[in-house]
Amino acid sequence: MIRHAADLETVAALLRGEHEAFTSLVRAHQPAFLRLAQTWVRDRAAAAEVVQQAWVSALESLATFEGRSSLRTWLFGIVINAARSHVRARKRTIPLSALIAEEAIDGPSVEPDRFFQDGEWVGHWSSWPTPFPSPDNALESERLRALLEQAISALPPLQQEVMVLCDVEGLSGEETCNILGISGTNQRVLLHRARAKARALLEEKLSDKVKT
């Protein structure tokens, strides 16, 4: 078992009450925590409250952290639980199995009407993808990032969580499955669907900008 030595040191510093250790931890993870909380709690102020509650829960159970996973993975799990509990408390809960049934379904990555339906070129593009602008300067890169943020936040919650954990935060498929309590097959389908939708939404938003 890999122990996360640096994380265990951080935990020891937190248990000693070192403010610098807490400040560094918050600075490193607060943006990701807010993004994860907002997959369930759209309102930013409410999501910030959920994150604060997650920090409280994390500190309360800090002594149980054993370094089996990275501290970041452990904390992500706490944030997601806090966000789901927040939703559950407001009786708007949908069982995880129902969400999986709804979101982890196979379907085409690209709308079928983008391809020729018959004739010599059946299955080939009839409406070609428009190349995205290259994020080669800071302004363009910032604009594209903002559009992608919007596209990701428009995804259904589980797809959004999987894409945030895998593609934004760089977690492995296995870590993502452990945090979300889903199977590897469902994780792969959810990620596939999420990326395909995010690409399509980004393409749509960029073509809207061209038209206007």
Add this chain to the structure above:
Amino acid sequence: MSEKTLDQCKEVVELVNEYLGHALTAEDRAAFEAHLATCPPCTAYLAQMKTVLNLASSLGNAASHAEVEPQLMAMFQHWHEKKSR
């Protein structure tokens, strides 16, 4: 034995994730790349997906440099005092 071919673009786009994740078999990878070599729109689709993934990972690098909110620091202080009692 004839080599595998991927003729239709709508089949190719379904393999993009596995291609980017190095999860295709050698045979599928060769067929995918052979299709791409002659298909500008599928090449554009792959480039779009690469842009999405690059942008997504850059979102995760945005660590906050802002001051930590005072109520969060107060909460930490309170937690430590309570624990030390």
